[in-house]
Amino acid sequence: xxxxxxxxxxxxxxxxxxxxxxxxxxxxxxxxxxxxxxxxxxxxxxxxxxxxxxxxxxxxxxxxxxxxxxxxxxxxxxxxxxxxxxxxxxxxxxxxxxxxxxxxxxxxxxxxxxxxxx
Amino acid sequence: xxxxxxxxxxxxxxxxxxxxxxxxxxxxxxxxxxxxxxxxxxxxxxxxxxxxxxxxxxxxxxxxxxxxxxxxxxxxxxxxxxxxxxxxxxxxxxxxxxxxxxxxxxxxxxxxxxxxxxxxxxxxxxxxxxxxxxxxxxxxxxxxxxxxxxxxxxxxxxxxxxxxxxxxxxxxx
Numbered sequence: 226x227x228x229x230x231x232x233x234x235x236x237x238x239x240x241x242x243x244x245x246x247x248x249x250x251x252x253x254x255x256x257x258x259x260x261x262x263x264x265x266x267x268x269x270x271x272x273x274x275x276x277x278x279x280x281x282x283x284x285x286x287x288x289x290x291x292x293x294x295x296x297x298x299x300x301x302x303x304x305x306x307x308x309x310x311x312x313x314x315x316x317x318x319x320x321x322x323x324x325x326x327x328x329x330x331x332x333x334x335x336x337x338x339x340x341x342x343x
Numbered sequence: 344x345x346x347x348x349x350x351x352x353x354x355x356x357x358x359x360x361x362x363x364x365x366x367x368x369x370x371x372x373x374x375x376x377x378x379x380x381x382x383x384x385x386x387x388x389x390x391x392x393x394x395x396x397x398x399x400x401x402x403x404x405x406x407x408x409x410x411x412x413x414x415x416x417x418x419x420x421x422x423x424x425x426x427x428x429x430x431x432x433x434x435x436x437x438x439x440x441x442x443x444x445x446x447x448x449x450x451x452x453x454x455x456x457x458x459x460x461x462x463x464x465x466x467x468x469x470x471x472x473x474x475x476x477x478x479x480x481x482x483x484x485x486x487x488x489x490x491x492x493x494x495x496x497x498x499x500x501x502x503x504x505x506x507x508x509x510x511x512x513x514x515x516x
């Protein structure tokens with residue numbers, strides 16, 4: 226599995242499509258669709274309080290999946306407690322995924338850095 | 344030796360900071376706690392950090408303000424968690440005037456006394472949102488403090504998804 230992270234609009238999807246050579250119809254934001262490229266994990270996490278079982282199931286079917294997630298934890302602490310919980314959940318989920326990932330790629334202004342498994 | 348580590352919410356920066364203290368092998372470990380654990384969420388955060396630290400041999404010192412008054416044993420390992428809370432307490436409960444200087448004086452004292460100090464900061468500056476003037480002033484002062492703390496540090500790290508990214512590599516240790 227490859228985890229691709231970075232701020233919004235940094236070129237994660239473009240990189241993933243280039244890297245895999247897959248067409249854009251191989252991308253989905255829902256783990257249950259089991260796409261080769263799973264994007265917008267942070268959006269899916271808004272309504273998933275216990276995300277790991279569904280992600281484990283995804284990874285069993287797609288051990289070579291490419292998972293894209295926005296980094297959302299680098300702003301001012303949100304006023305709303307649900308927003309705070311979501312932000313932290315995105316961070317912790319990415320920590321858990323990064324630990325099992327073969328590669329972790331961070332996109333910055335369209336430039337990839339391999340921060341794990343270079 | 345002074346290390347500055349930062350990262351976003353849930354990035355794994357605390358776990359990394361603790362592992363640096365533990366792997367230093369220094370037997371005397373001081374945890375400098377800055378948070379006022381009021382309210383259920385504050386309690387939960389404090390509890391979570393206590394669980395993370397359990398069994399790692401830390402002695403906890405509560406220091407929500409006035410870091411320069413803290414005395415730590417010479418040659419110890421000290422973990423300051425975190426800079427944002429300490430600064431917010433200085434700024435909002437003491438005075439914005441001189442808040443950063445007070446914090447930096449405390450950091451310098453730790454650097455002079457402890458064999459290893461690890462300071463945990465926070466990245467709050469990338470949400471692209473507009474804030475009112477008061478908040479902006481606070482955020483600018485906090486960002487300036489982070490830069491000053493990093494300038495004092497031998498090593499500067501950013502933790503992303505639990506992975507440390509080195510921005511300045513310390514020598515030795």
